[in-house]
Amino acid sequence: MLQSSVLFRYSLGGARLHLLLLTVVSWSLLRGAREGMVWGFIGGLALDFLSGLPMGTCAFTLTIAAYLASLGQLTIYRTSPLFAPGLALAISIVHDSILLTLLSFIGYAPAWAELLLRVAIPTAILGAFVMPLVQRGLTWLHRRTLPEEMEL
């Protein structure tokens, strides 16, 4: 709702904040692939209902984004403060590229170069800057919602 009704108003050049993508990426890093993909799918589906794109497109791309983000759990650099922003930047570009490819397959004719240069890359850069804030918030939520560890 926020993505669709609020965040679209605020743009920095061609960049818009893709809060749902950042949330999915961050959650996947925290909770792993399965949970990330679940929320990616559900969030993507919700976004499909509210956006003008065909149903399933955002669900598809966010699911893949969640999976790719979860691979970051295995790297030794995951504790670096630049890791999450860098990952968000990369996945954002991949996400938009997959979305454009999907749209091309289903009959849309997106202007690849223009959309990538003027929208996708600026959005990815903006997302990288905002990622630490999102991650901080979700880390708090992750700790609050973690199942209690069994004491042996």
Place this chain on the structure above:
Amino acid sequence: MQRGGTLLFLLLFLSLAVMTLILDRSDRLQPVKSLVAQVSSPIQEVLTSAMGGLTDFRQLYVDMRACTAENEELQLMVDQLIIENVRLREAEIENVTLREQLNFKQANPSFELLSAQVIGRDPSNLAGYLIIDRGTDEGVAVGMPVLTHRGLAGRVTETAPHSAKVLLITDPSSAVNALIQESRATGVVQGRVGQGLTMRYIQQTEEIKPGDLVLTSGLGGNFPTRLIIGQVTGVTKKDVELFQEAEVRPSVDFGRLEMVMVLTSFEPIVFEEEQQVSQR
């Protein structure tokens, strides 16, 4: 193993997404979409209007600051324009005065006139004195008549290199030989306290009436002839008196005198010297 499970999970969700896409392309999801839209649109409206209000408020604040800055700028401009306006108005008034003086000069080509600005007055207001910004260095001498385009104002009584004192005709110690334009009756115009004039020593047989113009007669040699002094406003005629008198309103507005002209081409006749010369 776990990795294989994750990949399976991924494939499952991707398949679901593709299925959703196919169903949507074949318009089978329309009822679901309508239902979701019915639920979400009121919420979206509330969010949009709330954010709109916030945006408007933010814009209002930005606009207010811009307006304040613009207001200050405009106020400064207004102040400058007021000053400019005053300056231009003064220039306009000066222009009118100078034009009148020029017309007077053109109407009296034999007069050599020197324009001067009034830079001081008698502070007590009891004496009719002016100080002008022309003096001996500019050719002003004692005894020279001082006029405006409206008529006679006074006479130079003291000089300095760059200034001079002028005794106005309204000063009680001033006396100007005059005549009535219509009847040619002669008399002496003397100043009165309160910037008025009285014409005295008019023969009882002369006919004078209010409205008659009073001019300099040239008698006595202190002033040139035919300079306007003023207009008769009243006549006092008593049988028991030797002479009649007339109230004269001066043609010059002495209260608003800012610029005058000194008649530099006129040399007053000094009778004492003339007598001494003739006696020799």
